[in-house]
Amino acid sequence: MTKITTAYEVAVRAEATLGEGPTWDPAAGRLLWLDILGSRLHTYDPATGRRTVRVTDQHVGAAKPRAGGGLVLNLRDGVGLLDADGGFRWLHHEPVPGRRANDAAVAPDGSLWAGTMRYDEAPGGGTLSRFTGDGTVEAVLDDVAVSNGTGWSPDGTLMYYIDSPTRRVDVFDRAPDGRVSGRRPLVEIEDGAGFPDGLTVDADGCVWVALWDGAAVRRYTPDGELDRVIALPTPRVTACAFGGTDLTDLYITTACVGLTAPHPVAGSLLVIPGAGKGMPQPPFKG
Template sequence: MTVDCVWSLGATLGEGPLWVPDDAALWFVDIKQHHIHRFDPASGSRGRWQAPDQVGWVQPTADGRWLAGLKSGLHWFDPAASTFTPWLDPEPDKPDNRLNDSVVDPQGRLWFGTMDDHEEAPSGRVYSLADGPHAVPTDSTCRITNGPAVSPDGRFLYPVDTLDRKIWRHEIGADGALARGELLIEIEDGAGHPDGATCDSAGNIWIGLFGGWGARCYAPDGTLLHHIDFPVSNVTKIALGGPDLKTAYATTAAKGLSEDELARQPLAGGLFAFTVEIPGVPANPVRIGI
Protein backbone atom coordinates (compact mmCIF):
# COMPACT_ATOMS: atom_id res chain seq x y z
CA MET A 1 0.00 0.00 0.00
CA THR A 2 1.50 3.30 -1.13
CA VAL A 3 1.06 6.17 1.31
CA ASP A 4 0.85 9.69 -0.16
CA CYS A 5 0.65 13.07 1.53
CA VAL A 6 -2.44 14.85 0.18
CA TRP A 7 -2.18 17.97 2.36
CA SER A 8 1.06 19.08 3.98
CA LEU A 9 -0.54 21.36 6.56
CA GLY A 10 1.91 20.80 9.43
CA ALA A 11 -0.71 20.06 12.08
CA THR A 12 0.56 20.12 15.64
CA LEU A 13 -1.90 17.39 16.62
CA GLY A 14 -4.01 16.30 13.67
CA GLU A 15 -6.88 14.09 14.84
CA GLY A 16 -10.49 12.98 14.40
CA PRO A 17 -10.68 12.34 10.62
CA LEU A 18 -14.25 11.65 9.52
CA TRP A 19 -15.54 11.05 6.00
CA VAL A 20 -19.00 12.63 5.67
CA PRO A 21 -20.78 10.99 2.71
CA ASP A 22 -23.45 13.69 2.32
CA ASP A 23 -20.68 16.27 2.01
CA ALA A 24 -18.25 14.05 0.04
CA ALA A 25 -15.46 15.49 2.15
CA LEU A 26 -13.12 14.64 4.99
CA TRP A 27 -13.41 16.62 8.20
CA PHE A 28 -10.65 16.58 10.84
CA VAL A 29 -9.09 18.76 13.52
CA ASP A 30 -5.80 20.10 14.80
CA ILE A 31 -6.37 19.93 18.54
CA LYS A 32 -3.52 22.16 19.66
CA GLN A 33 -3.99 24.85 17.01
CA HIS A 34 -7.77 24.91 17.69
CA HIS A 35 -8.55 24.26 14.02
CA ILE A 36 -11.30 22.35 12.23
CA HIS A 37 -10.39 21.36 8.67
CA ARG A 38 -12.39 20.21 5.65
CA PHE A 39 -10.75 18.50 2.66
CA ASP A 40 -12.62 17.90 -0.62
CA PRO A 41 -10.54 15.41 -2.63
CA ALA A 42 -12.59 15.86 -5.82
CA SER A 43 -12.01 19.61 -6.11
CA GLY A 44 -8.95 19.88 -3.89
CA SER A 45 -10.62 22.63 -1.87
CA ARG A 46 -9.60 23.09 1.75
CA GLY A 47 -11.49 24.83 4.53
CA ARG A 48 -10.48 25.86 8.03
CA TRP A 49 -12.38 27.12 11.06
CA GLN A 50 -10.92 28.56 14.26
CA ALA A 51 -12.41 27.01 17.40
CA PRO A 52 -12.42 28.92 20.71
CA ASP A 53 -10.44 26.19 22.46
CA GLN A 54 -8.79 22.82 21.87
CA VAL A 55 -11.13 20.80 19.66
CA GLY A 56 -10.96 16.99 19.51
CA TRP A 57 -13.66 16.15 16.96
CA VAL A 58 -16.71 17.15 14.96
CA GLN A 59 -19.77 14.99 14.20
CA PRO A 60 -22.84 15.70 12.03
CA THR A 61 -26.29 15.18 13.51
CA ALA A 62 -29.39 13.66 11.94
CA ASP A 63 -31.16 17.03 11.94
CA GLY A 64 -28.46 18.74 9.88
CA ARG A 65 -26.41 20.33 12.64
CA TRP A 66 -22.85 19.71 13.86
CA LEU A 67 -21.52 18.84 17.31
CA ALA A 68 -17.92 19.64 18.26
CA GLY A 69 -16.01 18.29 21.22
CA LEU A 70 -13.95 21.04 22.83
CA LYS A 71 -11.91 21.18 26.02
CA SER A 72 -14.89 22.85 27.69
CA GLY A 73 -17.38 20.24 26.49
CA LEU A 74 -19.84 19.74 23.65
CA HIS A 75 -20.61 22.74 21.46
CA TRP A 76 -22.98 23.30 18.56
CA PHE A 77 -20.80 24.18 15.57
CA ASP A 78 -22.19 26.20 12.65
CA PRO A 79 -19.73 26.06 9.72
CA ALA A 80 -21.65 28.67 7.71
CA ALA A 81 -21.49 31.24 10.50
CA SER A 82 -18.20 29.99 12.00
CA THR A 83 -19.80 29.96 15.45
CA PHE A 84 -19.57 27.66 18.47
CA THR A 85 -22.39 27.53 21.01
CA PRO A 86 -21.71 25.77 24.35
CA TRP A 87 -24.21 23.03 25.13
CA LEU A 88 -22.97 20.37 27.57
CA ASP A 89 -19.94 20.01 29.82
CA PRO A 90 -19.71 16.35 30.95
CA GLU A 91 -16.99 17.10 33.52
CA PRO A 92 -17.43 20.55 35.08
CA ASP A 93 -15.48 19.31 38.10
CA LYS A 94 -12.39 18.44 36.00
CA PRO A 95 -11.06 21.68 34.48
CA ASP A 96 -7.77 20.03 33.49
CA ASN A 97 -9.54 17.45 31.30
CA ARG A 98 -10.43 17.85 27.64
CA LEU A 99 -12.46 15.89 25.09
CA ASN A 100 -10.29 13.82 22.77
CA ASP A 101 -11.98 11.46 20.26
CA SER A 102 -15.41 10.14 19.30
CA VAL A 103 -17.54 7.77 17.23
CA VAL A 104 -21.27 7.35 16.50
CA ASP A 105 -22.75 3.84 16.56
CA PRO A 106 -25.41 2.55 14.10
CA GLN A 107 -28.19 3.51 16.52
CA GLY A 108 -27.00 7.13 16.41
CA ARG A 109 -25.49 7.11 19.89
CA LEU A 110 -22.42 9.33 20.34
CA TRP A 111 -19.46 7.89 22.25
CA PHE A 112 -16.56 10.16 23.23
CA GLY A 113 -13.58 10.19 25.56
CA THR A 114 -12.02 12.65 27.96
CA MET A 115 -8.42 12.84 29.13
CA ASP A 116 -6.06 14.83 31.32
CA ASP A 117 -4.66 17.60 29.12
CA HIS A 118 -1.29 17.14 30.87
CA GLU A 119 -1.39 13.38 30.07
CA GLU A 120 -0.59 12.50 33.68
CA ALA A 121 -3.69 11.94 35.84
CA PRO A 122 -5.84 8.82 35.26
CA SER A 123 -8.91 11.03 34.90
CA GLY A 124 -9.98 10.07 31.36
CA ARG A 125 -13.31 8.34 30.82
CA VAL A 126 -15.44 7.15 27.94
CA TYR A 127 -18.93 8.67 27.75
CA SER A 128 -22.07 8.02 25.79
CA LEU A 129 -24.63 10.68 25.01
CA ALA A 130 -27.85 9.20 26.36
CA ASP A 131 -31.45 10.30 25.87
CA GLY A 132 -31.69 13.89 26.99
CA PRO A 133 -28.86 16.41 27.47
CA HIS A 134 -26.70 14.45 29.85
CA ALA A 135 -23.69 12.18 29.42
CA VAL A 136 -23.42 8.72 30.95
CA PRO A 137 -19.86 7.55 31.73
CA THR A 138 -18.56 4.02 31.51
CA ASP A 139 -16.51 2.43 34.30
CA SER A 140 -13.04 2.60 32.73
CA THR A 141 -10.48 5.35 33.44
CA CYS A 142 -7.07 6.09 31.94
CA ARG A 143 -4.68 8.96 31.23
CA ILE A 144 -5.34 9.21 27.48
CA THR A 145 -8.55 7.80 26.02
CA ASN A 146 -8.67 7.27 22.27
CA GLY A 147 -11.18 5.99 19.79
CA PRO A 148 -13.44 4.49 20.68
CA ALA A 149 -14.28 2.55 17.53
CA VAL A 150 -17.54 0.68 17.07
CA SER A 151 -18.12 -2.54 15.12
CA PRO A 152 -20.21 -2.11 11.94
CA ASP A 153 -23.11 -4.07 13.45
CA GLY A 154 -23.05 -1.89 16.57
CA ARG A 155 -22.40 -4.85 18.86
CA PHE A 156 -18.95 -3.94 20.19
CA LEU A 157 -17.18 -0.79 21.39
CA TYR A 158 -13.38 -0.63 21.26
CA PRO A 159 -11.93 1.98 23.65
CA VAL A 160 -8.19 2.64 23.42
CA ASP A 161 -5.90 3.20 26.41
CA THR A 162 -3.05 4.96 24.61
CA LEU A 163 -0.34 5.14 27.27
CA ASP A 164 -0.89 1.56 28.46
CA ARG A 165 -0.93 0.47 24.76
CA LYS A 166 -4.19 -1.50 25.11
CA ILE A 167 -7.36 -1.80 23.05
CA TRP A 168 -10.41 -3.15 24.88
CA ARG A 169 -13.64 -4.72 23.66
CA HIS A 170 -17.02 -4.13 25.34
CA GLU A 171 -20.33 -5.56 24.20
CA ILE A 172 -23.00 -2.86 23.84
CA GLY A 173 -26.39 -3.80 25.26
CA ALA A 174 -29.69 -2.94 23.60
CA ASP A 175 -30.08 -0.11 26.12
CA GLY A 176 -26.61 1.23 25.39
CA ALA A 177 -25.04 -0.16 28.56
CA LEU A 178 -21.58 -1.69 28.24
CA ALA A 179 -20.66 -5.16 29.42
CA ARG A 180 -17.42 -5.61 31.32
CA GLY A 181 -14.49 -5.11 28.96
CA GLU A 182 -11.93 -7.67 27.83
CA LEU A 183 -8.43 -6.94 26.56
CA LEU A 184 -8.38 -7.51 22.79
CA ILE A 185 -5.06 -6.06 21.57
CA GLU A 186 -1.88 -4.99 23.34
CA ILE A 187 0.74 -3.14 21.28
CA GLU A 188 4.22 -4.47 21.94
CA ASP A 189 6.91 -2.29 23.47
CA GLY A 190 8.79 -0.24 20.89
CA ALA A 191 5.99 -0.24 18.29
CA GLY A 192 4.51 3.10 19.34
CA HIS A 193 1.26 3.84 21.15
CA PRO A 194 -2.21 3.04 19.78
CA ASP A 195 -4.05 6.25 18.96
CA GLY A 196 -7.36 6.70 17.16
CA ALA A 197 -9.28 3.62 16.02
CA THR A 198 -11.88 2.90 13.35
CA CYS A 199 -13.58 -0.19 11.91
CA ASP A 200 -14.04 -1.22 8.28
CA SER A 201 -17.13 -2.99 6.92
CA ALA A 202 -15.69 -6.43 7.81
CA GLY A 203 -15.24 -5.40 11.43
CA ASN A 204 -11.45 -5.09 11.19
CA ILE A 205 -9.92 -2.44 13.44
CA TRP A 206 -7.56 0.20 12.05
CA ILE A 207 -5.21 1.84 14.58
CA GLY A 208 -2.85 4.78 14.16
CA LEU A 209 0.48 4.35 15.96
CA PHE A 210 1.78 7.47 17.69
CA GLY A 211 5.55 7.21 17.67
CA GLY A 212 5.30 3.97 15.68
CA TRP A 213 5.84 5.24 12.10
CA GLY A 214 2.71 3.56 10.80
CA ALA A 215 -0.80 2.20 11.13
CA ARG A 216 -2.11 -1.30 11.70
CA CYS A 217 -5.19 -3.29 10.84
CA TYR A 218 -6.38 -6.03 13.20
CA ALA A 219 -9.05 -8.68 12.66
CA PRO A 220 -12.05 -8.68 15.03
CA ASP A 221 -10.34 -11.43 17.06
CA GLY A 222 -7.20 -9.29 17.52
CA THR A 223 -5.04 -10.96 14.86
CA LEU A 224 -2.67 -8.54 13.09
CA LEU A 225 -3.56 -8.33 9.39
CA HIS A 226 -1.59 -5.37 8.02
CA HIS A 227 1.10 -2.90 9.02
CA ILE A 228 1.41 0.21 6.85
CA ASP A 229 4.67 2.17 7.00
CA PHE A 230 4.56 5.99 7.03
CA PRO A 231 7.28 8.59 6.40
CA VAL A 232 6.33 10.29 9.69
CA SER A 233 6.43 8.90 13.21
CA ASN A 234 3.17 10.10 14.75
CA VAL A 235 0.14 8.61 12.99
CA THR A 236 -2.98 9.53 14.95
CA LYS A 237 -6.08 8.09 13.27
CA ILE A 238 -7.44 6.46 10.09
CA ALA A 239 -10.76 7.27 8.38
CA LEU A 240 -12.08 5.27 5.43
CA GLY A 241 -13.68 7.47 2.81
CA GLY A 242 -13.94 8.44 -0.82
CA PRO A 243 -16.82 7.48 -3.17
CA ASP A 244 -16.26 3.75 -2.56
CA LEU A 245 -15.04 4.12 1.06
CA LYS A 246 -11.75 2.50 0.04
CA THR A 247 -9.49 5.51 0.55
CA ALA A 248 -7.82 5.47 3.94
CA TYR A 249 -7.09 8.97 5.19
CA ALA A 250 -4.63 9.38 8.06
CA THR A 251 -4.04 12.37 10.29
CA THR A 252 -0.59 12.83 11.81
CA ALA A 253 1.11 15.07 14.37
CA ALA A 254 4.24 17.15 14.74
CA LYS A 255 3.67 17.32 18.50
CA GLY A 256 6.66 16.31 20.60
CA LEU A 257 9.18 16.27 17.75
CA SER A 258 12.50 18.08 18.15
CA GLU A 259 13.87 20.47 15.52
CA ASP A 260 16.15 17.71 14.24
CA GLU A 261 13.25 15.25 14.05
CA LEU A 262 11.08 17.78 12.22
CA ALA A 263 13.90 18.35 9.73
CA ARG A 264 13.97 14.60 9.07
CA GLN A 265 10.16 14.46 8.89
CA PRO A 266 9.15 17.46 6.74
CA LEU A 267 5.65 15.99 6.23
CA ALA A 268 4.94 15.56 9.94
CA GLY A 269 1.45 16.83 10.71
CA GLY A 270 0.29 16.23 7.15
CA LEU A 271 -2.84 14.45 5.93
CA PHE A 272 -2.04 11.17 4.17
CA ALA A 273 -4.00 8.73 2.02
CA PHE A 274 -3.70 5.17 0.75
CA THR A 275 -6.03 2.62 -0.86
CA VAL A 276 -7.47 -0.40 0.96
CA GLU A 277 -9.28 -3.49 -0.31
CA ILE A 278 -12.10 -3.62 2.26
CA PRO A 279 -14.29 -0.50 2.34
CA GLY A 280 -15.27 1.41 5.39
CA VAL A 281 -18.71 2.04 6.83
CA PRO A 282 -20.70 5.23 6.10
CA ALA A 283 -20.54 7.55 9.10
CA ASN A 284 -23.61 7.55 11.29
CA PRO A 285 -25.07 10.94 12.31
CA VAL A 286 -25.85 11.61 15.95
CA ARG A 287 -29.53 10.83 16.64
CA ILE A 288 -29.79 10.03 20.36
CA GLY A 289 -29.63 12.63 23.09
CA ILE A 290 -29.82 15.79 21.00
Protein backbone atom coordinates in the same frame (compact mmCIF):
# COMPACT_ATOMS: atom_id res chain seq x y z
CA MET B 1 1.08 -13.78 6.90
CA THR B 2 1.21 -10.06 7.73
CA LYS B 3 1.21 -7.83 4.68
CA ILE B 4 3.40 -4.72 4.93
CA THR B 5 2.88 -1.77 2.59
CA THR B 6 4.59 1.62 2.35
CA ALA B 7 2.56 3.34 -0.38
CA TYR B 8 0.74 6.52 0.63
CA GLU B 9 -0.26 9.90 -0.78
CA VAL B 10 -0.36 13.32 0.82
CA ALA B 11 -3.97 14.50 0.68
CA VAL B 12 -3.30 17.80 2.47
CA ARG B 13 0.22 18.98 3.17
CA ALA B 14 0.11 20.73 6.53
CA GLU B 15 2.02 21.17 9.76
CA ALA B 16 -0.72 20.37 12.25
CA THR B 17 0.57 20.41 15.79
CA LEU B 18 -1.74 17.52 16.71
CA GLY B 19 -3.68 16.36 13.67
CA GLU B 20 -6.57 14.11 14.68
CA GLY B 21 -10.11 12.86 14.14
CA PRO B 22 -10.52 12.16 10.39
CA THR B 23 -14.25 11.73 9.70
CA TRP B 24 -16.06 11.37 6.40
CA ASP B 25 -19.08 13.67 6.04
CA PRO B 26 -21.20 11.94 3.34
CA ALA B 27 -23.82 14.68 3.05
CA ALA B 28 -21.15 17.26 2.15
CA GLY B 29 -18.79 14.86 0.35
CA ARG B 30 -15.84 16.00 2.44
CA LEU B 31 -13.43 14.86 5.10
CA LEU B 32 -13.36 16.57 8.49
CA TRP B 33 -10.15 16.58 10.49
CA LEU B 34 -8.66 18.57 13.34
CA ASP B 35 -5.58 20.13 14.80
CA ILE B 36 -6.43 19.72 18.48
CA LEU B 37 -3.76 21.97 19.96
CA GLY B 38 -3.97 24.39 17.04
CA SER B 39 -7.72 24.82 17.70
CA ARG B 40 -8.50 24.28 14.03
CA LEU B 41 -11.27 22.41 12.25
CA HIS B 42 -10.26 21.45 8.71
CA THR B 43 -12.37 20.22 5.81
CA TYR B 44 -11.10 18.63 2.60
CA ASP B 45 -13.09 17.79 -0.54
CA PRO B 46 -11.13 15.12 -2.45
CA ALA B 47 -13.20 15.62 -5.60
CA THR B 48 -12.28 19.30 -5.98
CA GLY B 49 -9.32 19.73 -3.67
CA ARG B 50 -11.17 22.50 -1.83
CA ARG B 51 -10.08 23.06 1.74
CA THR B 52 -11.42 25.19 4.57
CA VAL B 53 -10.09 25.98 8.04
CA ARG B 54 -12.15 27.22 10.98
CA VAL B 55 -10.43 28.40 14.14
CA THR B 56 -12.27 27.29 17.27
CA ASP B 57 -12.36 29.23 20.53
CA GLN B 58 -10.67 26.39 22.42
CA HIS B 59 -8.93 23.08 21.86
CA VAL B 60 -11.17 20.72 19.91
CA GLY B 61 -10.85 16.93 20.15
CA ALA B 62 -13.45 15.75 17.63
CA ALA B 63 -16.03 16.96 15.11
CA LYS B 64 -18.84 14.73 13.82
CA PRO B 65 -21.78 15.38 11.47
CA ARG B 66 -25.25 15.87 12.97
CA ALA B 67 -28.43 14.33 11.59
CA GLY B 68 -30.05 17.72 11.11
CA GLY B 69 -26.98 19.42 9.65
CA GLY B 70 -24.02 21.06 11.28
CA LEU B 71 -21.52 19.39 13.59
CA VAL B 72 -21.15 18.22 17.16
CA LEU B 73 -17.81 19.22 18.70
CA ASN B 74 -15.91 17.66 21.58
CA LEU B 75 -14.30 20.77 23.08
CA ARG B 76 -12.04 21.50 26.03
CA ASP B 77 -14.94 22.62 28.22
CA GLY B 78 -17.63 20.23 27.03
CA VAL B 79 -19.68 19.15 24.01
CA GLY B 80 -21.11 21.83 21.72
CA LEU B 81 -23.34 22.04 18.67
CA LEU B 82 -22.22 23.97 15.60
CA ASP B 83 -25.16 24.77 13.31
CA ALA B 84 -24.93 24.84 9.54
CA ASP B 85 -25.25 28.62 9.60
CA GLY B 86 -22.30 28.95 11.99
CA GLY B 87 -24.28 29.40 15.20
CA PHE B 88 -22.96 27.66 18.30
CA ARG B 89 -24.44 26.48 21.59
CA TRP B 90 -23.36 24.15 24.34
CA LEU B 91 -25.01 20.74 24.62
CA HIS B 92 -23.10 20.05 27.83
CA HIS B 93 -20.76 22.57 29.47
CA GLU B 94 -18.43 21.13 32.11
CA PRO B 95 -15.03 22.85 32.30
CA VAL B 96 -12.46 21.07 34.47
CA PRO B 97 -9.12 22.81 35.08
CA GLY B 98 -6.25 20.95 33.46
CA ARG B 99 -8.51 18.71 31.36
CA ARG B 100 -9.33 18.77 27.66
CA ALA B 101 -11.37 16.88 25.11
CA ASN B 102 -9.86 14.14 22.99
CA ASP B 103 -11.23 11.60 20.51
CA ALA B 104 -14.95 10.87 20.09
CA ALA B 105 -17.18 8.63 17.97
CA VAL B 106 -20.86 8.23 17.13
CA ALA B 107 -22.45 4.90 18.10
CA PRO B 108 -24.93 2.95 15.96
CA ASP B 109 -27.81 4.51 17.93
CA GLY B 110 -26.62 8.06 17.14
CA SER B 111 -25.19 8.84 20.58
CA LEU B 112 -21.80 10.50 20.96
CA TRP B 113 -19.11 8.71 22.95
CA ALA B 114 -16.68 11.47 23.88
CA GLY B 115 -13.36 11.14 25.69
CA THR B 116 -11.31 13.51 27.80
CA MET B 117 -7.78 13.55 29.23
CA ARG B 118 -5.64 15.75 31.41
CA TYR B 119 -3.04 17.88 29.68
CA ASP B 120 -0.40 16.17 31.83
CA GLU B 121 -1.85 12.74 30.90
CA ALA B 122 -2.20 11.80 34.57
CA PRO B 123 -3.61 8.29 35.10
CA GLY B 124 -7.28 8.36 36.02
CA GLY B 125 -7.68 11.98 34.98
CA GLY B 126 -9.71 11.28 31.84
CA THR B 127 -13.20 10.01 31.11
CA LEU B 128 -15.39 8.39 28.47
CA SER B 129 -19.01 9.58 28.43
CA ARG B 130 -22.11 8.92 26.33
CA PHE B 131 -24.14 11.93 25.16
CA THR B 132 -27.60 11.85 23.62
CA GLY B 133 -29.17 14.57 21.52
CA ASP B 134 -31.20 16.00 24.40
CA GLY B 135 -28.04 16.62 26.43
CA THR B 136 -28.32 13.58 28.68
CA VAL B 137 -24.87 12.45 29.82
CA GLU B 138 -23.89 9.02 31.12
CA ALA B 139 -20.40 8.36 32.48
CA VAL B 140 -19.07 5.13 30.97
CA LEU B 141 -15.47 5.18 32.25
CA ASP B 142 -14.18 7.66 34.80
CA ASP B 143 -10.61 6.48 35.36
CA VAL B 144 -8.78 6.58 32.03
CA ALA B 145 -5.57 8.42 31.19
CA VAL B 146 -5.73 9.23 27.46
CA SER B 147 -9.16 8.37 26.05
CA ASN B 148 -8.73 7.64 22.36
CA GLY B 149 -10.14 5.47 19.58
CA THR B 150 -13.68 4.12 19.86
CA GLY B 151 -15.59 2.07 17.31
CA TRP B 152 -18.24 -0.64 16.85
CA SER B 153 -18.41 -3.94 15.01
CA PRO B 154 -20.50 -4.11 11.82
CA ASP B 155 -23.36 -5.86 13.65
CA GLY B 156 -23.20 -3.41 16.58
CA THR B 157 -22.69 -6.09 19.22
CA LEU B 158 -19.10 -5.13 20.10
CA MET B 159 -17.39 -1.87 20.99
CA TYR B 160 -13.65 -1.29 20.67
CA TYR B 161 -11.82 1.23 22.83
CA ILE B 162 -8.31 2.55 23.45
CA ASP B 163 -6.85 4.15 26.57
CA SER B 164 -3.45 4.78 24.99
CA PRO B 165 -1.04 4.24 27.93
CA THR B 166 -2.42 0.73 28.46
CA ARG B 167 -0.99 -0.23 25.03
CA ARG B 168 -4.21 -2.19 24.44
CA VAL B 169 -7.20 -2.23 22.18
CA ASP B 170 -10.03 -3.41 24.42
CA VAL B 171 -13.35 -4.88 23.36
CA PHE B 172 -16.72 -4.66 25.15
CA ASP B 173 -20.01 -6.44 24.62
CA ARG B 174 -22.72 -3.99 23.55
CA ALA B 175 -26.31 -4.59 24.67
CA PRO B 176 -29.40 -3.65 22.63
CA ASP B 177 -29.86 -0.53 24.78
CA GLY B 178 -26.35 0.64 23.82
CA ARG B 179 -24.68 -0.01 27.16
CA VAL B 180 -21.39 -1.91 27.28
CA SER B 181 -19.90 -4.51 29.60
CA GLY B 182 -17.35 -7.31 29.74
CA ARG B 183 -14.24 -5.27 28.99
CA ARG B 184 -11.31 -7.42 27.88
CA PRO B 185 -8.15 -7.03 25.76
CA LEU B 186 -8.38 -7.69 22.02
CA VAL B 187 -4.84 -6.58 21.15
CA GLU B 188 -1.75 -5.69 23.15
CA ILE B 189 0.84 -3.54 21.38
CA GLU B 190 4.37 -4.75 22.04
CA ASP B 191 7.06 -2.52 23.53
CA GLY B 192 8.86 -0.46 20.91
CA ALA B 193 5.93 -0.42 18.49
CA GLY B 194 4.37 2.79 19.78
CA PHE B 195 1.07 3.46 21.52
CA PRO B 196 -2.38 2.78 20.06
CA ASP B 197 -4.21 6.03 19.32
CA GLY B 198 -7.23 6.34 17.00
CA LEU B 199 -9.05 3.43 15.39
CA THR B 200 -11.64 2.61 12.75
CA VAL B 201 -13.55 -0.59 11.99
CA ASP B 202 -14.02 -1.75 8.40
CA ALA B 203 -16.90 -3.60 6.75
CA ASP B 204 -15.20 -6.95 7.42
CA GLY B 205 -15.04 -6.21 11.14
CA CYS B 206 -11.28 -5.65 11.12
CA VAL B 207 -9.88 -2.97 13.43
CA TRP B 208 -7.40 -0.45 12.00
CA VAL B 209 -5.21 1.17 14.66
CA ALA B 210 -2.98 4.26 14.35
CA LEU B 211 0.27 3.97 16.31
CA TRP B 212 1.61 7.10 18.05
CA ASP B 213 5.42 6.92 17.96
CA GLY B 214 4.99 3.77 15.91
CA ALA B 215 5.06 5.26 12.37
CA ALA B 216 2.33 2.92 11.21
CA VAL B 217 -1.30 1.93 10.94
CA ARG B 218 -2.08 -1.71 11.68
CA ARG B 219 -5.10 -3.80 10.79
CA TYR B 220 -6.23 -6.56 13.16
CA THR B 221 -8.82 -9.23 12.42
CA PRO B 222 -11.87 -9.59 14.71
CA ASP B 223 -9.87 -12.31 16.51
CA GLY B 224 -7.04 -9.88 17.26
CA GLU B 225 -4.59 -11.25 14.69
CA LEU B 226 -2.33 -8.75 12.93
CA ASP B 227 -2.75 -9.11 9.17
CA ARG B 228 -1.63 -5.79 7.68
CA VAL B 229 0.79 -2.97 8.44
CA ILE B 230 0.98 0.38 6.65
CA ALA B 231 4.44 1.79 7.38
CA LEU B 232 4.65 5.59 7.29
CA PRO B 233 7.59 8.03 7.23
CA THR B 234 6.59 9.98 10.32
CA PRO B 235 6.37 8.61 13.86
CA ARG B 236 3.34 10.36 15.35
CA VAL B 237 0.43 8.74 13.56
CA THR B 238 -2.77 9.65 15.36
CA ALA B 239 -5.96 8.36 13.72
CA CYS B 240 -7.47 6.81 10.60
CA ALA B 241 -10.87 6.63 8.89
CA PHE B 242 -12.32 5.53 5.59
CA GLY B 243 -13.62 8.18 3.24
CA GLY B 244 -14.52 8.99 -0.34
CA THR B 245 -17.87 8.32 -1.95
CA ASP B 246 -17.29 4.54 -1.87
CA LEU B 247 -15.53 4.54 1.54
CA THR B 248 -12.46 2.74 0.18
CA ASP B 249 -9.78 5.37 0.82
CA LEU B 250 -8.08 5.33 4.22
CA TYR B 251 -7.31 8.83 5.54
CA ILE B 252 -4.63 9.14 8.20
CA THR B 253 -3.84 12.11 10.46
CA THR B 254 -0.39 12.84 11.87
CA ALA B 255 1.23 15.23 14.35
CA CYS B 256 4.44 17.20 14.59
CA VAL B 257 4.22 18.09 18.29
CA GLY B 258 7.32 17.14 20.25
CA LEU B 259 9.37 15.93 17.30
CA THR B 260 13.07 16.74 17.59
CA ALA B 261 13.96 15.85 14.00
CA PRO B 262 12.24 17.01 10.79
CA HIS B 263 9.80 14.66 9.08
CA PRO B 264 8.52 15.96 5.72
CA VAL B 265 4.90 14.82 6.18
CA ALA B 266 4.54 15.31 9.95
CA GLY B 267 1.26 17.14 10.60
CA SER B 268 -0.13 16.33 7.14
CA LEU B 269 -3.29 14.45 6.17
CA LEU B 270 -2.31 11.27 4.33
CA VAL B 271 -4.40 8.87 2.27
CA ILE B 272 -4.10 5.25 1.09
CA PRO B 273 -6.39 4.95 -1.96
CA GLY B 274 -8.28 1.67 -2.15
CA ALA B 275 -7.03 0.46 1.23
CA GLY B 276 -10.20 -1.43 2.11
CA LYS B 277 -13.92 -0.93 2.61
CA GLY B 278 -15.22 1.23 5.42
CA MET B 279 -18.67 1.36 6.96
CA PRO B 280 -21.04 4.34 6.76
CA GLN B 281 -20.84 6.23 10.05
CA PRO B 282 -24.10 7.36 11.65
CA PRO B 283 -24.58 11.09 12.33
CA PHE B 284 -25.13 12.39 15.83
CA LYS B 285 -28.85 12.55 16.64
CA GLY B 286 -28.83 16.03 18.06
